[in-house]
Amino acid sequence: MASEQNIQTFRDFLTQYNLVAEQCFTSCVNEFGSRTVNAKEESCANNCLDKFLKMTQRVSQRFQEHQLLNAQANGAAM
Amino acid sequence: MATDAQMQQVAELEVEMMSDMYRRMTNACQAKCIATAFKESELTKGEAVCLDRCVAKYLDVHEKLGKRLTNMSQGDEAALQKIAQQ
Numbered sequence: 001m002a003s004e005q006n007i008q009t010f011r012d013f014l015t016q017y018n019l020v021a022e023q024c025f026t027s028c029v030n031e032f033g034s035r036t037v038n039a040k041e042e043s044c045a046n047n048c049l050d051k052f053l054k055m056t057q058r059v060s061q062r063f064q065e066h067q068l069l070n071a072q073a074n075g076a077a078m
Numbered sequence: 079m080a081t082d083a084q085m086q087q088v089a090e091l092e093v094e095m096m097s098d099m100y101r102r103m104t105n106a107c108q109a110k111c112i113a114t115a116f117k118e119s120e121l122t123k124g125e126a127v128c129l130d131r132c133v134a135k136y137l138d139v140h141e142k143l144g145k146r147l148t149n150m151s152q153g154d155e156a157a158l159q160k161i162a163q164q
Contacts, residue, residue, distance in 0.1 A: 007087050014095045017147060021140045022102040028139075032111065032127070035134040042142065049143050053150075 016056075024048035099140060107132035 028044035029037065037045075111128035112121075121129070 003081075003084055007084070007091065010088075011091055014091065015098070017144065018095060018099050018102060021099070021136075021143050022106055024143065025136050025139045026106055026109070029132075029135050030110075032131040032135070035131045037135050037138045037142075041135075041139075045139050045143060046146060049146055 020049055020052045024052070103133065103136045103140075106136060 024045045028048060029041050107129055111125050111132055113125070
């Protein structure tokens with residue numbers, strides 16, 4: 001069922017979301033003088049999220065390129 | 079059209095992800111707030127206050143990033159629809 005795939009994709013997305021929230025919190029929020037997130041922390045977290053997304057895109061592109069090269073190399077060898 | 083089974087799965091997924099977030103938040107706040115010297119078993123006042131604020135901040139960051147992600151994917155979807163219509 002296509003919907004199984006959708007659920008799995010959605011699950012992966014949510015897991016990544018939780019992961020990036022944890023990582024960005026850990027990197028960006030280092031003082032607990034108040035209960036509210038200040039502007040510097042917020043901007044850091046936004047940058048962190050954007051960078052994370054760009055990083056995963058780039059990693060995915062390079063990986064696909066490598067897969068393609070591997071497939072071609074294997075194809076040529078046969 | 080979402081079937082009942084699918085709605086059930088999404089609900090279960092949400093519970094699972096909430097638990098996952100809770101676990102991560104607990105780990106993060108322990109790392110931030112609890113010293114590792116362990117001279118005593120009670121939480122110090124400082125640790126307790128830190129934990130309160132840490133939870134508040136973690137949930138705030140989690141929510142803000144979630145909104146940002148949603149906006150981004152809505153933007154992507156809109157762009158994709160535009161392309162599909164052309």
